[in-house]
Amino acid sequence: xxxxxxxxxxxxxxxxxxxxxxxxxxxxxxxxxxxxxxxxxxxxxxxxxxxxxxxxxxxxxxxxxxxxxxxxxxxxxxxxxxxxxxxxxxxxxxxxxxxxxxxxxxxxxxxxxxxxxxxxxxxxxxxxxxxxxxxxxxxxxxxxxxxxxxxxxxxxxxxxxxxxxxxxxxxxxxxxxxxxxxxxxxx
Numbered sequence: 001x002x003x004x005x006x007x008x009x010x011x012x013x014x015x016x017x018x019x020x021x022x023x024x025x026x027x028x029x030x031x032x033x034x035x036x037x038x039x040x041x042x043x044x045x046x047x048x049x050x051x052x053x054x055x056x057x058x059x060x061x062x063x064x065x066x067x068x069x070x071x072x073x074x075x076x077x078x079x080x081x082x083x084x085x086x087x088x089x090x091x092x093x094x095x096x097x098x099x100x101x102x103x104x105x106x107x108x109x110x111x112x113x114x115x116x117x118x119x120x121x122x123x124x125x126x127x128x129x130x131x132x133x134x135x136x137x138x139x140x141x142x143x144x145x146x147x148x149x150x151x152x153x154x155x156x157x158x159x160x161x162x163x164x165x166x167x168x169x170x171x172x173x174x175x176x177x178x179x180x181x182x183x184x185x186x187x
Contacts, residue, residue, distance in 0.1 A: 001031070003038045006098045011084045011116065012039055013100050014072075014109040027107060029074065030132070039111055042070050044132035052122045052129070055164045057156055059119015060085055060145045060172070064179060067141035068114040068187040070134045078127030079103035080120040081157045084112040087145065087175065090183035091115075095175060097154055102129075115181040117145050121156040121163070143179050146172040 004013040016027040035042070052058065060083070063069045073082050085097040101123070102108050112118045120129065147156070147169060156163065172178075181187060 001028075001034055001038060008084070008086055008093045008096060008098050010040075010111075010113040011098045012111045014039070014111065016107050016109075018107060029107075029109075030072070035072075040113075042134045044072065044134050046133045046136055047130065048133065048137075049128060049130045052127055053164070054122050054125050055158050055162045056122045057119065057147050057158065057163045057165055058169070059083065059147055060117035061119065062087065062117045062143045063135065063138065064141045064143045065185075065187045067135050067138035068181075069137075070114045071112045071118055071131045072109055073102065073112065073118070073120070073129060073131040074107070074109040075102040075104055076128050076130050077104050078122065078124035080122055080124075080127050080129060082110045082120045083118065083154055083156075084110065085117040085119075085145070085152060085154075085175075086115070087117050087178070087180050088115040088183040088185075089180045094183070095151060097152060099154065114187050115183075115185075117143075119147055121158050123157050144169065144172040145175050145178045149174045151175050
């Protein structure tokens with residue numbers, strides 16, 4: 001696995017070693033040992049999968065303490081723009097984001113540490129996303145910020161007026177009004 005550093009410490013892109021031949025391809029999508037050696041010692045406890053159609057934007061979501069989650073995200077079908085936003089008040093990269101195209105051809109994965117909001121937009125006709133979480137989902141711990149907050153300046157790759165959102169995601173607070181993590185907090 002090749003680890004690609006981003007502009008935000010802790011948020012990394014992972015590229016697997018792909019073995020192609022006339023039958024197709026094979027790659028190891030996850031190795032706990034290699035992940036611990038090259039990224040961090042996170043232990044994943046839950047796998048999730050979502051299917052969405054073109055234009056869907058899901059996010060920007062996170063879990064508050066004590067149910068914070070780190071995520072390892074990959075597209076197994078189609079293409080998405082995957083986004084991680086630093087929401088750790090006091091962080092040198094607070095309010096900045098990393099966005100990366102994840103698709104069924106490049107097999108890239110994005111690691112989103114705790115203390116970040118996560119979201120994605122679907123760029124293909126359909127996309128299936130799988131992601132590992134290092135903590136169990138707890139509905140009472142849900143947090144989110146507005147996907148279209150102008151302060152964040154995220155280009156979701158979807159033409160204006162074409163984004164498809166859940167009712168909940170239409171009503172999320174701006175970053176300046178949202179619940180935030182503290183930089184350096186143990187979560």
